[in-house]
Amino acid sequence: MNYLGWLFEPANWSGQGGVPERLLQHVGYTALTMITALVLAVPLGAWIGHTGRGGFLVVGLANGLRALPTLGLLVLLVGALGIGLIGPLVALVILAVPPILAGTYAGVRNVDNAVVDAARGMGMRGRDVLFRVELPNALPLVVGGIRSSLLQVISTATIAAYVALGGLGRFIVDGLAVRDFPQMIGGSILVAALAIASDLLLAALQKVLVSPGLRVAPTRGRRLRAVRDPRPAAQAA
Template identity: 60%
Template sequence: MNSFGNAFNWLFEPEQWSGPSGIPARVLEHLGYTALAVLLGLVIALPIGMAIGHSGKGGFLVGAVNALRAIPELGLLILLVLLMGIGLLPVTLALVILAIPPILAGTYSGIRNVDRSVVDAARGMGMKEGRILFSVELPNALPLILGGLRAATLQVLATATIAAYVSLGGLGRFVIDGLYLRDFAQTLGGTYVIAVVALALEGLLILVQRLVVSRGLRRNPTRRRDRKVRPVEVAIETA
């Protein structure tokens, strides 16, 4: 219990909230690493997931990419550092590899779960494949896509602490420095901050998802597959 009390005392020391090594600065660094990795993962995984989800070909790729989740991130980071040297690049690459699988899986699953009768109706109306993808499939797949993006963001945020192993900043700095200095109040306090930031970010992402996704899709993303619909009307509605 004394360790927890010391950690809270450390958190509320004035010097922890100012300067380049203070909590606010470390939070911004940590969010910067997270945002960069998730953005790059999104740029890579989203178009691939949309393409293979729409075509129905290449589904094996999703399973193969999901196997990347089994790679230990710290071991991967050490390997990349040996190959590339110490710096932001190996950390970013390791985090991007972590971000890609949930985004790809969410996008692919979202597109494939759109009612095929709706897609066929859109084709019957003369819609081009690109318009079908962006006007029919993508809006209906949004709940699962955003779910994958949220999962990727939280996983990257939690794992970005490894940046401290290669002398970068972020919230992992408190954990690593605390262990090195045997300042366990700092180590435990750093984990508190990481947990609070993760919970706050998850709450923000849930709020964004509720604002972006329509109430009907939010209630049941695959509802169109579970009830009878009039495909032509749905295709017109989403066009």
């Protein structure tokens, strides 16, 4: 059986329920979830990291929400809120918030104190310090949290097809119902391709947004020089 043949079948790429429609649905769910999570998590994480108040809540909340069983949370919320978009969307937001919240908090909190003191010495107020100093320096960890959250949302939106949500997960769920394994494999490949493409896009965006001075400097040259120096340590001294 040609398991990859389903992907190259023209009928699967057109009409209602075809790949383009399911892909747009999946991207729409993901975008709506990520925008909601960013609005909730970034301001809260930045404020807590800036003031230092409630840091233990961030750690506890992030760890607690990450431990929630994904499918169980989806079924619980759909049972409470009814079948539709609201239940799965709330579940996706709950799972998307912790990585962004933790990344933003850690990024702001770990900014060098000397940099913050210098900014205050120049007359910057608290808000200016946060937006002009701390957040720009925190961007690597903030974007890292967003990337982790995005992958979580894309994968969870696939599982949400079990509770009547659309998207690429329908190919897997519907294929399983009729034992159409090529359709299941094709749907899995599409989800993986979407996740990889999204992560690569955010990685490219991170290179544009993050200042080169904040990137980790390569240490390969120093390691090579150390290996090439054949002198004993005492002689080298």
